[in-house]
Amino acid sequence: MVGWQQQIKTYSSHKQDNSLSLLANRQRAWIEVDLKALAHNVRTLKSFLGHQTKLMAVVKADAYGHGAVTVAQTALANGADCLAIATLAEGVELRQAGINVPILILGAINAPEDIQAIAAWQLEPTICNPEQALVVEATMAKVGTSLPVHLKLDTGMSRLGTNWQEATSFVQLVQQLSNLQIASIYSHCATAEESDRTMMNLQHQRFRNAIKQLKKVGYVPPLLHLANSAATLSDRSYHYDLVRVGLALYGLYSAPHLQQAIELKPVLQVKAKITQIKTIPAGEGVSYGRKFITSQDTKVAVVGIGYADGIPRNLSNRLEAIISGKLVPQIGSITMDQLMLNVDRIPDLKPGEIVTLIGQQNNLSITADDWANVLNTISWEILCSFKHRLPRININ
Numbered sequence: 001m002v003g004w005q006q007q008i009k010t011y012s013s014h015k016q017d018n019s020l021s022l023l024a025n026r027q028r029a030w031i032e033v034d035l036k037a038l039a040h041n042v043r044t045l046k047s048f049l050g051h052q053t054k055l056m057a058v059v060k061a062d063a064y065g066h067g068a069v070t071v072a073q074t075a076l077a078n079g080a081d082c083l084a085i086a087t088l089a090e091g092v093e094l095r096q097a098g099i100n101v102p103i104l105i106l107g108a109i110n111a112p113e114d115i116q117a118i119a120a121w122q123l124e125p126t127i128c129n130p131e132q133a134l135v136v137e138a139t140m141a142k143v144g145t146s147l148p149v150h151l152k153l154d155t156g157m158s159r160l161g162t163n164w165q166e167a168t169s170f171v172q173l174v175q176q177l178s179n180l181q182i183a184s185i186y187s188h189c190a191t192a193e194e195s196d197r198t199m200m201n202l203q204h205q206r207f208r209n210a211i212k213q214l215k216k217v218g219y220v221p222p223l224l225h226l227a228n229s230a231a232t233l234s235d236r237s238y239h240y241d242l243v244r245v246g247l248a249l250y251g252l253y254s255a256p257h258l259q260q261a262i263e264l265k266p267v268l269q270v271k272a273k274i275t276q277i278k279t280i281p282a283g284e285g286v287s288y289g290r291k292f293i294t295s296q297d298t299k300v301a302v303v304g305i306g307y308a309d310g311i312p313r314n315l316s317n318r319l320e321a322i323i324s325g326k327l328v329p330q331i332g333s334i335t336m337d338q339l340m341l342n343v344d345r346i347p348d349l350k351p352g353e354i355v356t357l358i359g360q361q362n363n364l365s366i367t368a369d370d371w372a373n374v375l376n377t378i379s380w381e382i383l384c385s386f387k388h389r390l391p392r393i394n395i396n
């Protein structure tokens with residue numbers, strides 16, 4: 001065995017006996033990754049898609065904080081066809097874990113040494129413009145092999161890609177480069193989660209137009225794709241040959257109106273243990289800056305999780321948690337490693353009891369969307385903000 005396959009073998013045998021598993025416990029605070037929910041979401045998405053459309057599982061940013069290798073393996077075992085990540089290093093991590101399906105790098109990569117690494121690890125880059133195509137061609141000519149590449153068209157996102165009007169000349173140029181094989185042509189939607197379809201329809205129109213121009217000059221694209229989670233759930237005409245699904249894998253909806261399409265289950269839960277319980281008299285301040293003053297004698301639980309774990313400090317005094325099947329309010333400033341809860345409502349509480357900050361218990365549920373709404377951001381950002389100090393514990 002040579003090259004990256006050899007490295008995979010070395011890495012995975014090393015991984016068996018390292019001490020990472022010792023850290024993956026429920027000692028202080030942790031993230032539970034519900035692999036059954038993930039499997040359900042993947043299977044539900046697959047049956048929603050039908051046979052002619054492939055499912056590309058987007059596992060960039062450590063699978064939106066859930067752990068890229070486990071998520072990728074579970075998604076593939078339940079019907080996902082291929083993977084997408086954002087960076088070279090993210091792709092290498094998956095290869096090192098022995099994953100051998102096609103992996104698309106969504107980000108743009110320009111440096112020749114990075115392109116060589118992409119080829120060595122058998123990853124598939126996005127090509128955004130003719131200049132980049134020429135650099136990749138020159139690099140691959142030196143390496144002496146060819147590379148499957150994915151051409152990106154900009155239809156209105158104004159991020160990566162060649163403007164859709166120039167699709168034909170872009171594709172024709174890449175066709176002439178003997179070391180590049182066009183694996184797909186794709187674009188990305190800027191507003192797919194909005195219920196107003198105006199911009200999305202315009203982007204779709206531009207995408208169709210670009211493809212029509214290509215067909216006019218006799219080029220038949222091997223594979224076309226356009227849809228993220230929102231576009232996938234909102235309109236089947238966006239599915240094409242493949243959909244790039246991120247957020248929906250993790251059981252969240254890009255927007256509330258998309259909930260009617262399919263039934264998804266949240267995959268991630270955030271939990272922590274109570275470390276101390278005490279009663280504070282009326283009129284006392286709680287935490288830094290005394291941003292919460294007790295109005296009566298108050299039973300306070302200290303919990304071992306804070307902003308260094310990725311609990312946004314801006315949620316101070318605006319967060320709720322679930323203990324013993326009841327909702328309780330968080331009080332005072334969230335600190336680096338700890339936060340406080342008002343647990344007046346909960347009798348017989350002891351240190352060591354588990355608090356759910358994101359998750360479901362009985363009929364109660366707190367989701368990343370709830371936090372995002374309070375913070376005026378999006379659930380994607382919440383999921384990606386959990387730090388690696390929180391071990392990811394996989395629940396089967």
Ligand SMILES: *Cc1c(COP(=O)(O)O)cnc(C)c1O
Pocket residue numbers: 058060106188227228229230244245246247248254
């Ligand atoms: C992140 C990303 C996706 C996945 O988006 P979701 O909304 O999470 O499904 C799809 N395509 C591209 C180009 C992306 O960058």
